[in-house]
Amino acid sequence: MVTDTLRHFIDGEFTGSAKDFPKLSPVTGEMLCRVAEAGESDVDDAVAAARQALRGPWARTTELERAAVLRRVADEAERRFDDLVAAEVADTGKPVDQARTLDVPRAAANFRAFADIVSAAAGESFLTGTAGGGRALNYAVRKPVGVVAVIVPWNLPLLLLTWKVAPALACGDTVVVKPSEETPSSAAVLAEIVRDAGLPPGVFNLVHGFGPDSAGEYLVRHPGVDAITFTGESATGATIGRSAADGVKAVSFELGGKNAGIVFADADLDAAVAGTVRSAFTNGGQVCLCTERLYVQRPVFEEFTERLAARAREAVFGWPTDPGLTTMPLISRDHREKVLGYYRLARDEGAEVHVGGDHPVFGDARDGGAYVRPTVLTGLGEHTRTNREEIFGPVCHVAPFDDEDEAYALANDSDYGLAAAVWTRDVGRAHRAGSALDVGLVWVNTWFLRDLRSPFGGTKASGIGREGGLRSLDFYTETTNVCVDLG
Numbered sequence: 001m002v003t004d005t006l007r008h009f010i011d012g013e014f015t016g017s018a019k020d021f022p023k024l025s026p027v028t029g030e031m032l033c034r035v036a037e038a039g040e041s042d043v044d045d046a047v048a049a050a051r052q053a054l055r056g057p058w059a060r061t062t063e064l065e066r067a068a069v070l071r072r073v074a075d076e077a078e079r080r081f082d083d084l085v086a087a088e089v090a091d092t093g094k095p096v097d098q099a100r101t102l103d104v105p106r107a108a109a110n111f112r113a114f115a116d117i118v119s120a121a122a123g124e125s126f127l128t129g130t131a132g133g134g135r136a137l138n139y140a141v142r143k144p145v146g147v148v149a150v151i152v153p154w155n156l157p158l159l160l161l162t163w164k165v166a167p168a169l170a171c172g173d174t175v176v177v178k179p180s181e182e183t184p185s186s187a188a189v190l191a192e193i194v195r196d197a198g199l200p201p202g203v204f205n206l207v208h209g210f211g212p213d214s215a216g217e218y219l220v221r222h223p224g225v226d227a228i229t230f231t232g233e234s235a236t237g238a239t240i241g242r243s244a245a246d247g248v249k250a251v252s253f254e255l256g257g258k259n260a261g262i263v264f265a266d267a268d269l270d271a272a273v274a275g276t277v278r279s280a281f282t283n284g285g286q287v288c289l290c291t292e293r294l295y296v297q298r299p300v301f302e303e304f305t306e307r308l309a310a311r312a313r314e315a316v317f318g319w320p321t322d323p324g325l326t327t328m329p330l331i332s333r334d335h336r337e338k339v340l341g342y343y344r345l346a347r348d349e350g351a352e353v354h355v356g357g358d359h360p361v362f363g364d365a366r367d368g369g370a371y372v373r374p375t376v377l378t379g380l381g382e383h384t385r386t387n388r389e390e391i392f393g394p395v396c397h398v399a400p401f402d403d404e405d406e407a408y409a410l411a412n413d414s415d416y417g418l419a420a421a422v423w424t425r426d427v428g429r430a431h432r433a434g435s436a437l438d439v440g441l442v443w444v445n446t447w448f449l450r451d452l453r454s455p456f457g458g459t460k461a462s463g464i465g466r467e468g469g470l471r472s473l474d475f476y477t478e479t480t481n482v483c484v485d486l487g
C-alpha cells in the first residue's frame with residue numbers, strides 16, 4: 001500500500017501544499033494515501049514554470065529532437081512498467097491483467113506514436129501567381145500553441161493523460177496536467193519518468209486537486225494557459241468551455257457518450273455477443289466508448305438478449321491480482337451510489353432486469369469497496385432517463401428493431417454522438433452505417449480497436465474537435481502562413 005503524501009511536480013521538483021485530501025481504495029474503501037491539493041498559488045507556480053520553459057532550451061528543440069525525447073519517455077515508461085501497473089491498479093481497482101495489457105502499454109504507445117507522427121508530418125506550401133506575372137511562395141509554419149492545460153478523468157487515467165501529453169510535447173508545448181482527484185498515482189510516476197527521461201524542468205508540470213474551486217478551475221481560468229484539452233463529463237466540458245471563452249483559449253473536448261450497439265440478424269452472433277460483453281462491461285462500463293444502448297434485429301433479439309445476460313451472470317469477481325477477472329469495482333462509493341440509483345430508476349421506469357441490478361456481497365473487505373453487478377435491461381422506451389443519460393457503469397439496455405433505417409434512427413436519437421458498434425456480415429451495410437450514424441467513431445464487427453493515427457472524438461454533446469494523428473498536431477500547434485514574393 002502507498003503511504004506517502006503524493007505531491008505536485010512543478011519546475012522539475014516535487015512540492016507539497018498546505019492542504020491535502022485522502023485517496024480511498026475502490027476495492028476496500030481503505031485509505032491508500034493522502035494527496036496534496038493545489039491552491040491558486042501552486043497553480044500560478046506551475047503555469048509560470050510552464051511559460052518560462054517555453055522560452056528555454058525546449059523552445060529551440062527540433063521536431064526530431066523532441067521525437068527522440070518522447071521515445072526515451074516511452075522506454076522509461078516500459079522500465080517503470082510494474083510501478084505504473086501498481087499505481088493504476090491501486091487507484092482504480094482494475095484487474096492487474098487489464099492494466100498490464102491495455103492501460104500501461106498504451107501509455108508507452110502514445111509516446112512512440114506521436115514521436116513517429118511528428119517526425120513524418122509534412123508541411124503545406126503553395127506557389128501562387130502574382131499580378132506582375134511572377135510567383136509567390138506560401139508556406140505554413142507550425143509553432144507550439146504554448147502552455148496547455150491537460151485535464152483528465154479517472155476511468156483510464158494514464159492512457160488518457162498520455163494521449164494528450166505526448167502530442168503536446170511532440171509539438172513543443174509545455175503542459176500543466178491535472179489528473180482526477182480519484183486517480184493521482186500514475187501521474188505522479190509519470191512525473192518521475194519524464195524527469196528521468198531528460199525533459200527540461202517546467203516542460204511537464206503536475207498539480208493535484210479537485211475541479212470546482214480547486215486546481216482544475218484555477219488552471220482552466222488561468223490567463224497564462226493558452227489551450228485546454230479535457231476528457232470527462234459533458235457538463236464539466238460546458239463549465240470549462242465558459243472559462244475558456246472568457247480567455248479566448250483553444251479547446252479540445254472528449255466528452256461523454258450514450259453509445260449504441262447495433263446487431264443485425266446476419267451478424268456472427270458468437271462474435272457479436274463476445275464483442276458486446278466487452279463493449280458494455282470492460283473497465284466496469286467506465287469507458288466513454290462503452291455500449292449502453294443495444295439495438296438487436298427482431299429475429300435474433302431474444303436469443304441475443306439471453307446469451308448476453310448469461311455471459312453477465314457468469315461475471316468473475318475477485319481481487320485485482322486474480323487472473324481471469326471480468327469485473328472490477330467502480331471508482332468510488334459515490335459513483336456506486338450513482339450507478340445503483342440508475343438501476344433503481346430503470347426498475348421504476350418499468351425495465352425488466354435480466355441480470356444484475358444490484359451489488360454483490362462478498363463477506364470480506366471488498367464489501368467496503370464499490371462493486372456492482374453487470375446488468376442487462378429490456379422493456380424501456382427510448383425517452384426514459386435510463387436510455388438517455390450516461391450511466392458510466394456495467395449496464396446495457398437491449399431493444400428490438402426491424403429494419404436498417406429504424407436501427408440508425410434509434411441509434412441517432414441521442415444528445416450524444418461519440419461511438420457506435422455495428423455487427424453485420426453485409427459489407428455494404430457496414431459502409432452505410434459509417435455514413436448514417438451521427439457519431440465520431442463507428443466500429444464494425446469490433447469495438448475499441450484503436451489506431452493512434454486516426455481521428456478520435458465525438459459529435460453533439462460528446463465533444464468539440466478531434467485528436468489523433470495529424471488532428472492532434474493541428475490542435476497542439478498554431479500555424480503561421482508565410483507568403484514570400486519571389487519576384
Ligand SMILES: NC(=O)C1=CN([C@@H]2O[C@H](COP(=O)(O)OP(=O)(O)OC[C@H]3O[C@@H](n4cnc5c(N)ncnc54)[C@H](O)[C@@H]3O)[C@@H](O)[C@H]2O)C=CC1
Pocket residue numbers: 151152153154155178179180181209210211212215216217220231232233234236237239240254255256257287288335338390391392
Ligand atoms: N470520458 C467520460 O465520458 C467520462 C465520464 N464521466 C462521467 O462523469 C461523472 C463524474 O465523474 P468525474 O470524475 O467527476 O468527471 P468530471 O468530468 O467532473 O471530471 C473530470 C476531470 O475534470 C476535473 N474537473 C471537474 N470540474 C472541473 C472544473 N469546473 N474545472 C476544471 N476541471 C474540472 C476533475 O477534477 C477531473 O480531473 C461520472 O459519474 C461519469 O458519469 C467520468 C469520467 C470520464
Ligand SMILES: O=C(O)/C=C/C=C(\O)C(=O)O
Pocket residue numbers: 155156160163231232254286287288289450456
Ligand atoms: O483510446 C482512447 O484514446 C480513449 C479512450 C477512452 C476515453 O476517451 C474515455 O473513456 O474517456
